[in-house]
Amino acid sequence: MDARRASDLSSVCVLSKQATEQSRTAVTTLKAQLEASRKAADVARAQVAQVKINLGFTVVRAPLAGVVIEKAAQVGEIVWPLSAGSDFIRSGIGTILDMDLLEIDVDVNEVYICHVKVNMPIEVVLTAYPDWRIPGHVVAIVPTEDKGKAAVKVRIALEQKDPRITSSMGTRVSFLKAEFAVASEAVSPSGVLLPSSTVVQGGQHRVVYRVQ
Structure with missing residues (x-):
């Protein structure tokens, strides 16, 4: 202006x-x-x-949500992607377990593997919590066989997530399928069922009378 x-x-x-x-x-x-x-x-x-x-580089962020199951680096140590062979350099901070992907590997005898199917229901009991029964299902049957064990590896997924479950726990897996448990499979009796009162002892044999 x-x-x-x-x-x-x-x-x-x-x-x-x-x-x-x-x-x-x-x-x-x-x-x-x-x-x-x-x-x-x-x-x-x-x-x-x-x-x-x-x-932002001063904040350590995990690549996924999970539980730390192993701590590799201590305070004062250097973390570097490539290990330099030094006692004070670590290639990582720790190991994180994704609880949503937690699975159990089970060795199933080759005699019974034909009865196991994908999505087959199972029940898992942890050694640490014997009264706690956790439902699950078969995720996959690994197409390889351990010749030493004569067993096939089966991957199991848990349907309940709980912080008490860790990757190092011992487990017992039950396949909830009647035909799988061959030893306990019920066998239907053959023949004719009769009341016990109709059976009589005839010498060394037990017999019944039939009306013509």
């Missing part, structure tokens, strides 16, 4: 041309200062963003 006013006054010879040029120069200088301030503000915002990124 001052530069425009000075130009108007100069046109009517009220203000000298020198004063008019000074006003125009001042306007140009202020515009340059404003542009420099804007660039400085952009630089400051970029620096703040970089500081936030650097601050």
